[in-house]
Amino acid sequence: MSIKKKALRYSTCLFSILAIGLVFLGCEDPTSSKIVEIYELKMNPTPENIATLRVFLDEKNRDLRVTALNSLVTLGVDDAADLAVGALSDPDAFVRATAAKLVGDQDDPALSGFLARVLREDPDALVRKRACQALARIAGDEAGPALIAALRDPDSLVRIEAVKGAKAIAPGQGSARLVELLAEDPMWEVRVRAASALGLCGDPAAGEALRAALSDPVEFVRAAAAKALEEYQPDSSPPPPTEAEKTN
Numbered sequence: 001m002s003i004k005k006k007a008l009r010y011s012t013c014l015f016s017i018l019a020i021g022l023v024f025l026g027c028e029d030p031t032s033s034k035i036v037e038i039y040e041l042k043m044n045p046t047p048e049n050i051a052t053l054r055v056f057l058d059e060k061n062r063d064l065r066v067t068a069l070n071s072l073v074t075l076g077v078d079d080a081a082d083l084a085v086g087a088l089s090d091p092d093a094f095v096r097a098t099a100a101k102l103v104g105d106q107d108d109p110a111l112s113g114f115l116a117r118v119l120r121e122d123p124d125a126l127v128r129k130r131a132c133q134a135l136a137r138i139a140g141d142e143a144g145p146a147l148i149a150a151l152r153d154p155d156s157l158v159r160i161e162a163v164k165g166a167k168a169i170a171p172g173q174g175s176a177r178l179v180e181l182l183a184e185d186p187m188w189e190v191r192v193r194a195a196s197a198l199g200l201c202g203d204p205a206a207g208e209a210l211r212a213a214l215s216d217p218v219e220f221v222r223a224a225a226a227k228a229l230e231e232y233q234p235d236s237s238p239p240p241p242t243e244a245e246k247t248n
Contacts, residue, residue: 034059035067042071050077057083062092069095073102081106085114093124100127104134112140119146125155132158136165144170151177156187163193167200175201179209182225188218195221199228202235 038056041049056068069087073080084106087099100118103111112135119131132150135143143165150162151174159181166174178201181194195213198206210232213225 031061031063034061034064038064038067038071042075045075050075062090062095065090065092066095066098070098070102073105081108081111085111088114088118093122093127096122096124096127097130100130100134104130104137107138109138109140109143112138112142112146116142116146119150125153125158128153128155128158129161132161132165136161136168139169144173148174148177151181156185156190159185159187159190160193163190163197167193167197171197171200172202175203175206179205182209182213182221188216188221191216191218191221192224195224195228199231202233204234207232207234 034056038053041053050072053068053072056064057072059065059068065087069083073084077083081103084099084102088096088103090096090099096118100115103115115131115135115138119128119135122128122131128150132147135147147162147165148170150158151166153159153162163178163181175198178194178198182191182198185191185194191213195210198210207229210225210229214222214229216222216225
């Protein structure tokens with residue numbers, strides 16, 4: 001049995017034990033009983049049980065929908081990617097956040113457009129954060145631009161994930177916004193990530209921003225800036241000619 005399958009079986013058993021434990025501890029209610037049922041179906045994924053799991057996707061209760069979705073997608077049903085993408089439009093933010101993570105688990109760059117839309121449009125910060133993480137995992141044509149745009153997200157946790165993702169799949173890009181984050185972001189964690197990413201940017205403004213950050217009031221930012229300066233390599237290519245130079 002592969003390591004992935006062993007991990008899946010282990011996690012399934014663990015969740016089943018936890019759900020059953022809640023029942024025996026006196027927490028039984030229709031929802032918890034159905035969650036136990038979902039995990040029991042997942043542990044024995046016959047065609048009939050898979051069909052029953054699909055029925056749970058239409059439940060009004062979000063916990064049942066998300067448990068069924070996670071079960072079907074992690075089982076690797078033929079339309080797993082379609083199910084995950086479809087759930088990105090679920091009315092509940094927790095379901096959408098789970099769906100974003102599951103889309104990333106497909107490791108398919110062709111799905112980046114769906115996640116980019118979520119990152120641009122979803123009103124919930126947790127969903128956008130999960131979309132950042134998923135885009136950083138699968139990359140794809142729309143991942144880099146979406147992550148760089150998310151450097152301006154109003155939520156600091158989303159900005160952190162956007163910086164991490166942009167550094168991973170679009171190194172050296174978005175330097176102008178990273179310079180702003182390093183100088184102005186109120187969250188020192190964001191400034192740390194921005195400093196790390198600027199070490200891969202070769203434009204002079206990146207170097208200037210990193211040197212200025214050596215005086216940041218937070219020790220972690222100063223350390224990140226110092227480390228980034230060790231990696232920083234200024235762009236040696238000459239700047240483009242000005243209009244005046246072109247006419248001479």
